[in-house]
Amino acid sequence: xxxxxxxxxxxxxxxxxxxxxxxxxxxxxxxxxxxxxxxxxxxxxxxxxxxxxxxxxxxxxxxxxxxxxxxxxxxxxxxxxxxxxxxxxxxxxxxxxxxxxxxxxxxxxxxxxxxxxxxxxxxxxxxxxxxxxxxxxxxxxxxxxxxxxxxxxxxxxxxxxxxxxxxxxxxxxxxxxxxxxxxxxxxxxxxxxxxxxxxxxxxxxxxxxxxxxxxxxxxxxxxxxxxxxxxxx
Ligand SMILES: C[S@@+](CC[C@H](N)C(=O)[O-])C[C@H]1O[C@@H](n2cnc3c(N)ncnc32)[C@H](O)[C@@H]1O
Numbered sequence: 001x002x003x004x005x006x007x008x009x010x011x012x013x014x015x016x017x018x019x020x021x022x023x024x025x026x027x028x029x030x031x032x033x034x035x036x037x038x039x040x041x042x043x044x045x046x047x048x049x050x051x052x053x054x055x056x057x058x059x060x061x062x063x064x065x066x067x068x069x070x071x072x073x074x075x076x077x078x079x080x081x082x083x084x085x086x087x088x089x090x091x092x093x094x095x096x097x098x099x100x101x102x103x104x105x106x107x108x109x110x111x112x113x114x115x116x117x118x119x120x121x122x123x124x125x126x127x128x129x130x131x132x133x134x135x136x137x138x139x140x141x142x143x144x145x146x147x148x149x150x151x152x153x154x155x156x157x158x159x160x161x162x163x164x165x166x167x168x169x170x171x172x173x174x175x176x177x178x179x180x181x182x183x184x185x186x187x188x189x190x191x192x193x194x195x196x197x198x199x200x201x202x203x204x205x206x207x208x209x210x211x212x213x214x215x216x217x218x219x220x221x222x223x224x225x226x227x228x229x230x231x232x233x
Pocket of ligand 1: 008016020051052053054055057058074075076077080102103104119120121124125134
């Protein structure tokens with residue numbers, strides 16, 4: 001992760017969720033939509049690994065949709081973990097939700113999880129082996145047939161699609177009330193801290209990590225969402 005561009009232990013992390021609601025088209029509905037999508041695939045009391053749990057929005061949203069779920073969030077940023085832990089406690093949902101400081105590789109390999117999410121995280125990781133390692137670490141912790149939900153900024157800077165959607169996204173920031181200075185600062189962060197992968201590369205990374213059955217469930221400008229299944233079912 002480019003820590004200067006996106007410092008989740010600093011002011012950026014503190015204001016992250018408010019910013020996400022403003023700049024990610026579809027963010028407010030993303031987590032209920034994913035919950036609705038994977039609900040039938042999760043057995044009773046399913047264990048779900050939430051990688052990069054951030055402010056805890058996924059943890060509380062999924063738990064409200066399915067109170068029987070046992071959710072485990074992991075995040076390397078102290079501040080985000082604190083925000084998530086507090087949010088879960090304030091919601092009265094601590095029973096059945098745990099949070100761990102660290103990376104996916106710090107999560108025990110067993111017992112394996114029934115599902116995992118990786119939402120708005122992989123785009124911070126360079127495609128120099130880091131993206132592959134993270135996907136592989138997740139696959140190693142999922143049961144065969146387990147559901148993997150992936151959502152990220154994607155695309156290929158310079159491509160026709162990117163040239164169309166990037167300016168549209170910047171206009172969206174303006175429509176959502178960001179000042180010109182805020183828009184320039186955010187664009188700089190993206191230029192320095194986001195490692196885009198094309199949709200083909202996303203599917204390739206997932207396949208190489210041991211995932212099958214790619215299904216695209218969402219696109220909003222440069223954001224895209226896929227579900228996969230852990231191979232071996
Ligand atoms: C943009 S936030 C996303 C939080 C939440 N998933 C959401 O969509 O609102 C990214 C989170 O991923 C965490 N993160 C960054 N690199 C990570 C990695 N390699 N593994 C797990 N989490 C990571 C950050 O600390 C931050 O809390």
